[in-house]
Amino acid sequence: MQFKSFVLSALLAVSANAAALSSRAANDVWDPKITSPVTGTVWVIGTRVNVTWSLDDEPANVSNGGKIVLRKAGKVTTVGDLTPAFNLKAADGFFELTVPVVIPGNDYEIILFGDSGNISEDFTIAAA
Numbered sequence: 001m002q003f004k005s006f007v008l009s010a011l012l013a014v015s016a017n018a019a020a021l022s023s024r025a026a027n028d029v030w031d032p033k034i035t036s037p038v039t040g041t042v043w044v045i046g047t048r049v050n051v052t053w054s055l056d057d058e059p060a061n062v063s064n065g066g067k068i069v070l071r072k073a074g075k076v077t078t079v080g081d082l083t084p085a086f087n088l089k090a091a092d093g094f095f096e097l098t099v100p101v102v103i104p105g106n107d108y109e110i111i112l113f114g115d116s117g118n119i120s121e122d123f124t125i126a127a128a
């Protein structure tokens with residue numbers, strides 16, 4: 001009797017896992033690869049620039065939203081978010097933003113979320 005109910009609950013656990021797997025496949029999280037900014041990119045404070053990313057590995061359905069965060073020397077800057085949360089799939093590979101007023105430097109990076117976030121190469125922010 002007890003064995004029987006153990007088998008039944010094991011079977012239920014297996015089918016619950018299968019359901020979780022298939023709903024994950026139908027609605028994928030995605031961490032796109034950043035194609036701009038890259039090494040050599042210069043953003044001038046106050047100008048409009050594009051952050052761009054590759055659509056090569058874009059799942060049919062993207063369940064996670066997008067957001068772009070500014071880092072300097074590996075630390076999130078006081079500016080923090082460069083964008084509000086946006087629809088990553090609808091953005092279709094780019095987000096245009098205005099370069100914020102920060103201390104000029106060549107050790108800036110952005111994080112593009114994504115699921116856990118993809119980090120850009122170091123690039124430069126220059127004074128206007």
Ligand SMILES: *[C@@H]1O[C@H](CO)[C@@H](O)[C@H](O)[C@H]1NC(C)=O
Nearest residue numbers: 025026027028059060061062
């Ligand atoms: C994408 O989501 C729709 C609606 O939820 C679903 O019908 C479709 O099967 C999904 N496509 C893939 C490839 O997962």
Ligand SMILES: *[C@@H]1O[C@H](CO)[C@@H](O)[C@H](O)[C@H]1NC(C)=O
Nearest residue numbers: 048049050051094095096097
């Ligand atoms: C950003 O990319 C879009 C789409 O290619 C383009 O229309 C827009 O002019 C670009 N903006 C800048 C600042 O380069």
Ligand SMILES: *[C@@H]1O[C@H](CO)[C@@H](O)[C@H](O)[C@H]1NC(C)=O
Nearest residue numbers: 031032033034057117118119
């Ligand atoms: C960014 O995404 C690319 C493509 O998925 C991956 O190869 C790379 O390791 C990622 N880099 C980081 C820092 O997450």
